[in-house]
Amino acid sequence: MKNILKLTITVLSVFVAFTSCNNSGKSDKKSGALAGNVAEKVYVAPGEHDEFYAFISGGFSGQLSVYGLPSGRLFKVIPVFSQDPEKAYGYNEETKPMLNTSHGFVPWDDAHHPDISQTEGVIDGRWVFINGNNTPRIAKIDLSTFETTEIIEIPNSAGNHSSSFVTENTEYVVAGTRFSVPIPQKDMPIKDYKGNFKGSLTFISVDPEHGHMDIKFQLIMPGFDYDLSHPGRGKSHGWFFFSTYNTEEASTLMEVNASQNDKDFIAAVNWKKIEEYVNNGGGTIMPTNYAHNVYDESTHMATSTMKKEVLTVNPLDVPGAVYLMPTPKSPHGCDVDPTGEYIVGSGKLSANLTVHSFTKMLAAIENEKFAGDAYGIPIINFDDSLAGVVEQPGLGPLHTEFDDKGNAYTTFFISSEVVKWKVGTWEVVDRQPCYYSVGHLMIPGGNSQKPWGKYVVAMNKITKDRYLPTGPEVTQSAQLYDISGDKMELLLDFPTIGEPHYAAGCPADLIKPRSKKIFNLEDNNHPYVAKSEADTKVVRDGNIVHIYMTTIRSHFSPDNIEGVRVGDKVYFHVTNLEQDYDVPHGVSMIGANTSELLIMPGQTETFLWEPKQEGVWPFYCTDFCSALHQEMQGYVRVSAANANTPLKWSLGEDID
């Protein structure tokens, strides 16, 4: 083991040295008119709106954040895979089921790749999908409410990384396993990985009207690590491309052992062919167990259903459906240009950038001249699919996006820069440093036929001295570049919540007109709704107490309650009667072992309170709602477990 470790240190010292950038990192300070010019480009004056929405993954925060461009301002952190005490997500009774999995309640995940729904290859602004990497899941966020409305767990997967990208009519959202595992899971020695562990690529159909997700099929693949993916589009619509690494099938000290092969693969999957195969009864039903969680806007509640089987497909059973394109060393990004002709594989340990041609790939398949196979899957000759090479553009290529003028933009983690190059001629035309160690980048419309090439956002992994320090933990950060001219121009450093892992963006006008302002009270079908103060009441059922409560500026109904006992489970079902925009109310109870509620107009939410001690305990509104917000409070009297204090409630008069 010692020799291997020494080797590691030698091999990696190069990368470590590069990532420890000693450069001061300050851009040339512009002064006078020039500084004003740059400042004006990102300044959105008070009351004006940003031009683009950017949905930036929170990475290891598990959430999805909504930013405006060019200002870089954060408008909302949408809770997706992690609990959020501010918004009660994962704490209130309505949303707890959203975080259910086959492993039980999981309060966190690692969110990675948001992708906005498309129609005919163009972003349509209806939903945004995002993957949970740790406990494999795909979530859907509704862009009329900006709330997570569906989460589906992915069985037979571990490290749901090459996800969640959509096809050009949102027929499917795709999930691919990063870590191969025994499928189905079983107790076996780790050293027997090779040939026994498997990967899975999952195609989840999306209902075109309601967006409901359903696993259509899972392709069971060789035991590689599946890293990233993108759909074909235009001429390559019907195909999906997945990068792989660890084709060595190593299981320990991967930084050395998974970096041995000169080339790994991009897997090309003809999903239309497999769809036809399964529509005709193909595939094998495998028993499994995974959660499907759906939030219903009518009842304001989520339900979790455990599903028990999944349709699996062996690629060898569908000839012509899956091919492997060799791609130099450990390709990470796997990006398809707007025309659908070019597939860029970013071999992260490679000196060059490899671009495959879809047309050449088809010709090679047609000619049936292969370089061999991997577990029976045909391997295309490297040169047969090769469209071109961008020669020595930088160190550590990761990801590529495209503008609407035939240019590609690739990030280089080690040399810490964005490099602009011409699709087709492969020549480098510009480069700009990133501060520091850029991962993904995003151009609005990047994963579509229609990019809006005005800005690129670089999402960085290291910030160090870029901002005022905040102790050992420093902020994560993104950088905004103007790409409307020949040369890129760095405009702004803006910090982000969580790790800005990847992002999806589009012009504001695609989403803004559809944004809801309130929930209509009359459409509220929550089982414990009170639609007026006349409907409020307190009901005891054994040691369960249901409080049907309402809020309106500035009181609760009821606001005095007696007859609750130590040991009761008290459910506060609180309906916000307001029907105006931006008039939420909050509610919290001293000592409750859960979060507050933050209730939007017309909505009902529920928290549980288990009083442990006799006394008179206050509750109050947590969202400053009016000039008399501070007076919006109430009391619950708690008597002994065996007391006979009668159950009574009131507003505006004493309880006798």
Add this chain to the structure above:
Amino acid sequence: MKNILKLTITVLSVFVAFTSCNNSGKSDKKSGALAGNVAEKVYVAPGEHDEFYAFISGGFSGQLSVYGLPSGRLFKVIPVFSQDPEKAYGYNEETKPMLNTSHGFVPWDDAHHPDISQTEGVIDGRWVFINGNNTPRIAKIDLSTFETTEIIEIPNSAGNHSSSFVTENTEYVVAGTRFSVPIPQKDMPIKDYKGNFKGSLTFISVDPEHGHMDIKFQLIMPGFDYDLSHPGRGKSHGWFFFSTYNTEEASTLMEVNASQNDKDFIAAVNWKKIEEYVNNGGGTIMPTNYAHNVYDESTHMATSTMKKEVLTVNPLDVPGAVYLMPTPKSPHGCDVDPTGEYIVGSGKLSANLTVHSFTKMLAAIENEKFAGDAYGIPIINFDDSLAGVVEQPGLGPLHTEFDDKGNAYTTFFISSEVVKWKVGTWEVVDRQPCYYSVGHLMIPGGNSQKPWGKYVVAMNKITKDRYLPTGPEVTQSAQLYDISGDKMELLLDFPTIGEPHYAAGCPADLIKPRSKKIFNLEDNNHPYVAKSEADTKVVRDGNIVHIYMTTIRSHFSPDNIEGVRVGDKVYFHVTNLEQDYDVPHGVSMIGANTSELLIMPGQTETFLWEPKQEGVWPFYCTDFCSALHQEMQGYVRVSAANANTPLKWSLGEDID
């Protein structure tokens, strides 16, 4: 009850109308050179640093956020009272005790008023204190690590609102109850509130060297609502001032019933006199139960201790210690000017702003001419302490801060503006609209003898159309004004995380030089630390398994583990061996019912995993750490509960 409700609607329609601002809310769009000028004032070029830190309370998020001014950029959300899945706060074994209370584990609170420590009346940048309003607590954040290091629960309190302000040498941080309750708590009818419910004002001593907090005494006061407070300074050092409302002692429909009295009070407390009294053995020890939670930077762990008694003081037992100054209708803010002479009471239902004189108050006390008493506490004649009145400055005054040129700035919620007036002449000299419904405002150094009067931040309650919409829930927001000239100038709208309830700020140079970059590995005394890969191991103790694990770019040691069984409680104790700035590692395990860990250089953190199913399960690094981050992973083999798979672990070689 119906008549009362009708009255409410009539009385309040005025306020509702005012808060529903129909104004487009857009500032005059500046163009050309003028726009550039404003843009430049808030633009902090890439690589440059902001001039001020602003610590903005997250309000109902329970956290404290660190922003830079003038850019309005968010650098860190410091978890304080709420769980944070991104940073493992409240999820890892080390920080769970921080959220312990007498009510058990409470994962959320409503954070309100940050205040930075002071030496000789000037901000010293060592700690920032903040109160939890719902389950009464005071937290201390260390400004070298930007981490919460201490939380003390406040017994005999409910709605810890008039908190957490510090005296001018940080002798005390103060907590005051908003809701009065039975003290001690007992089961009694709510209608018997009057005369029986009490408020408490708590003085928590702060150790001048280490900052350790300890409750020195609690003053048991009449059953009013104690709303806000500020310390005396300079000439009034030794006193503390608390605003009250609900001197009606109502308990239901407070928006009507607590708005009846023409005047409520500002309570003036001579804490030096009470300190002397208790130092001489005065006061009564009351049995109680509250949590005191301390994070130890040496062991990297928090411990929670339940304390069982508190020293209470009856104000009637300390003659000359407490007085009441009548202040028109339901005063909210209670703000002391930099000289310590003036105490501004913002009667939120009053047409005018009332300013008390400390000198006149002392004279009135000296003369012993009182207007009567409330529960034995002397009431000073209104005119005797009155310094002046700002006549009809706006509607719904809430809070006042001061610059260094003798000006005061008061927020008006209903008329939605900041109004600048001259201290001493009481004349209004400028006003600027806020978008919309401003609550607190902040000038760096606001609660001190030395304000830095360059900017004021207005923290608003309503934003509606100010930003791109995000469904029914819209962002919270602050606005930045330049106050360096005679007239205020609106520079920037910037959205905030959570509710920007209140803020504290100071020049960056007071904090920046003391910010830690790493934790020294050699000083790490965590009981389960592994300080090198040679120290890593896996130890079984019954069904408890302790994994002593390390991280370094880019592998875990060990990364293959076998011999874990279904039903085990597996503790991953993970030490980050890195000793460079900004090289955290993360770790997560598929299906764990907790969050990831985000481990700073030199730190040890622990998560619990309870495997429920046989198989081979992956873990991986969640924070992109190097070019080979994606290879930083490992596997744990889980056998049946009764299996005899031997406990083994490895790195770089197979387990035999």
